[in-house]
Amino acid sequence: MISFEDFILEDNGPIYLQIIRYVKRGIVSGSIANGEEMISRRALSALLGVNPNTIQKAYHLLEEEGIIRSRSGAKSCVEVDERQKEEIRRSLLVQDTLTWVQAMQQMGVEKEAALRLAEDIWGDSGEKR
Amino acid sequence: MISFEDFILEDNGPIYLQIIRYVKRGIVSGSIANGEEMISRRALSALLGVNPNTIQKAYHLLEEEGIIRSRSGAKSCVEVDERQKEEIRRSLLVQDTLTWVQAMQQMGVEKEAALRLAEDIWGDSGEKR
DNA sequence: TAAAGTGTATTATATGACTCATACACTTTT
């Protein structure tokens, strides 16, 4: 079951979008597999200290995107085929990277300097290994 | 004068934060110099098609951060010393890069693959040269 | 079967972001 153990609530954007992003990134990394059960809306609400309606909004949008499947009464499940997974992967990778690259370019940072900085910070930041 | 010619209104976040970000990045890149005049609030409002109050909020926060200086009746001016410039530079560079690195790591992307992707996208995105 | 858990829906309230309209005092320009 997707427990949202390592999910951390940020203050950058709407909570429901953070939840959607967390699920999508989990699918891309493989930590969230097809067919897996989602934690219930009420349980996640209690875990994060967030209103149930906010969780419902995130789950509802995930279902509209065809990423999870809900049957009234039972827990929601992840339901993505390989084509969807690859589409999500490309979308997130390109979008996040483009955002960063444009930021660096707007600040007049040279490509080599930017890549070196990223390499430095990569090490400082939790090295998943 | 800072004309906001190349400023583009995004739909990611609050407009007043986008304006603040634009000014800060301009200072970092050197395209916005110390002592330079800001475009007037009403003029920027008309240029962007955004309410004057939204512009005022951005300018007011920029003044609270000690980045611009306003005299009632005259145009606002940029007023930053070298220490502030360096502080803004470090803050923006580290924060933007950290955000990107963490995104890549959460998606299980290897460092080399991430850097290669960034290098690819760097070329596609408007090469300021 | 009965209880607990779950998805779903409704109404209400509060806050932040943005818009619209207007007003006043100050500076620059004519």
Place this chain on the structure above:
DNA sequence: AAAAGTGTATGAGTCATATAATACACTTTA
């Protein structure tokens, strides 16, 4: 001095986000 431009302030209204309190039908579990 007069006009135009500018910074600053106020009050009202809309929309998105998040909260709060219930309620009902369905599935799973004891």
